[in-house]
Amino acid sequence: MQIGFKLFAEAHTPQEMVRQAVRAEEAGFDFVEISDHYHPWLESHGHSGFAWSILAAIAMRTERIGLATGVTCPTIRYHPAIIAQAAATTALLSDGRFTLGVGSGEQLSEHVTGHPWPVVGVRHAMLREALEIIRLLWSGGYRTYRGTHLSVEDARVFDLPETLPDIVVAAGGPKAARIAGELGDGLFATEPRTDLIDAYAAAGGTGSRWAEVPLAYAGTVDAALESAHRLFRFGPTGWKIQAELPNVRNFEAATAFVRREDMADAFGAGPDVETHVATAKGFADAGYDRLALISAGPDVEEFFAFYEGELAGRLRAL
Numbered sequence: 001m002q003i004g005f006k007l008f009a010e011a012h013t014p015q016e017m018v019r020q021a022v023r024a025e026e027a028g029f030d031f032v033e034i035s036d037h038y039h040p041w042l043e044s045h046g047h048s049g050f051a052w053s054i055l056a057a058i059a060m061r062t063e064r065i066g067l068a069t070g071v072t073c074p075t076i077r078y079h080p081a082i083i084a085q086a087a088a089t090t091a092l093l094s095d096g097r098f099t100l101g102v103g104s105g106e107q108l109s110e111h112v113t114g115h116p117w118p119v120v121g122v123r124h125a126m127l128r129e130a131l132e133i134i135r136l137l138w139s140g141g142y143r144t145y146r147g148t149h150l151s152v153e154d155a156r157v158f159d160l161p162e163t164l165p166d167i168v169v170a171a172g173g174p175k176a177a178r179i180a181g182e183l184g185d186g187l188f189a190t191e192p193r194t195d196l197i198d199a200y201a202a203a204g205g206t207g208s209r210w211a212e213v214p215l216a217y218a219g220t221v222d223a224a225l226e227s228a229h230r231l232f233r234f235g236p237t238g239w240k241i242q243a244e245l246p247n248v249r250n251f252e253a254a255t256a257f258v259r260r261e262d263m264a265d266a267f268g269a270g271p272d273v274e275t276h277v278a279t280a281k282g283f284a285d286a287g288y289d290r291l292a293l294i295s296a297g298p299d300v301e302e303f304f305a306f307y308e309g310e311l312a313g314r315l316r317a318l
Helices: 014-027 051-061 080-093 107-113 120-138 174-183 194-202 221-232 248-254 260-265 273-286 300-316
Strands: 002-007 031-034 066-069 098-102 143-146 151-155 167-170 186-189 208-217 268-270 290-295
Touching (some): 002 014, 014 051, 080 098, 120 167, 208 273
Parallel strands (some): 066 098, 098 167, 208 290
16 A cells, blocks of 8 residues: 555646645655646636646655656647657656556646547547557657557657656546556546456456545534535536536536535545545555545645644554
């Protein structure tokens, strides 16, 4: 079991993301993973820095902690040849501490290049081709690939690490989980779903199983839920909404009727350590062994202190 910290780049400046990563290393976290979006989910978030620049800065400011994208879409906004190069460079800068998390993306951030948003089956096919391209370029030499959706012409990644990064594939359903099992080194999920792990394993997956654990620490349950609602009220809409809406204003409208009380169904909220342990235990019991903790409370420093003082030992024992 490894315990990580989610860098929520939509709600903080790039400088604050680097500071939080350094603080997470000091607090004893095993890794940090950062969202890689062009837009925030909500207008009120106010930020969405370039994840790869932030990762480079974190690599230079830390010594031990692992780094990961959570997750990158290597098919539309980025071409997979660019991600192959970016991930290899980040692995070198971090002395091998980097994991490439990938997924089929959301229209919110991918439509910005003007590319039409494909249906989910096409997105999955594009992700398969992207993973094949990344692996091909990581094998060294000049490479050409001509797929149905994506192509590479006579490309070479010159700076490759001796040990290549693991590729962890995000899944919101069994079809994507099978892609993770066939072409990835691990599975990435946001819910404690055993069916995703079953599909991953049935497709040959034997690697790490990553999940984001939604926690909101505050002095009262009400304060914790209020903060979780302010920051993460897009979450209860589900992936069928999150993947399809094209802009921030759509998410503001779609979340207008999400109540503070609705956040209690997903988040471990309040000051009680048992509540937070129980939320994380649901993911551990489902079979996930890389738990990235989301801090949705009003004060991230209070969460770090809570983690160091009460939560870390309990989670290590899961």
